[in-house]
Amino acid sequence: MAIALGATLASLLAGSFFPSSHVSSHAFPFLSFLKRETKVRDSYSPPVNALQFGRVSIARLDNFQQAIEQKQIQKEKRLIFDVPLSFQGTTIYDVELGSEQKYIALTFDDGPWPNYTEQVLDILKQNQVPGTFFWIGKHLKAFPEVAKKVVADGHAIANHTWSHHYHPVPREVAAREIEDTASLIYEITGVQTRIFRPPGGVLTNGLASYARSQNYLVAMWSSDAREASLPSLEQLINNVVNTARSGGIVLMHDGGGDRSVTVRALPTIIAALKQRQYQFLTLPELLELKERELQQPPETEPPAEVQTPKPDGIE
């Protein structure tokens, strides 16, 4: 038995150096770290192979290395939702953009949640629209597999406390509510986020102030689907579309209860906003866009607003 296990270990170890190994990590979950190790090694092996084949210039290798690094950065970006310095410790309802192009961020609160979160993910995927999901810690604990799907689809993640209190809480409770949720988000998905939304949008019960003290951005909203008022399908669509504005943040819910009306409304909301020329960003992307505008003020004076009136009938 010991010999057989030793042989298996040896072949697994060998497998970790030869990526073509067919050894399945599922059969040996306790050795799964070896497979992860393999993946890291794989990502750096191509330059060595390229050297072995010769005829590869240093410049091309540099490009290749840059491409790998770029890929790594992009990969990390999907797991780290930091906020620009100027937004840390602040509260926002939207961002004011200078660009003519209209942008908007759809956000979904109170998940992860069975069925509804997945239906929202399907709709977002079909429409190639990114979302930002504000998770409740206790829901994440109950439905970790749903959470992993959200991250796998490339959406942004934010913190919405552990137990969704509205009432005032002492600082140590606020700390636990936010830090425990942050820890579980990292444990289950590897995501780190500095974006926070207080339950019910309550800014005065100690949760938002604790979040700001830890350099979180407190993200409120400028359009509200108002699911709590039990709107009809048409009302819910109008609640969002009629209040949409560029740089806006749309509040909807994918978890915490029956979200069937939201799910039915979402395709129409997306279509209506697209028809109004909106482009969709995650909330961190919206912040990044604003930050870029702040760092690069327009170089030229905007054109004078005075227009010469044209005589009627002449174009």
Ligand SMILES: [Zn+2]
């Ligand atoms: Zn909530």
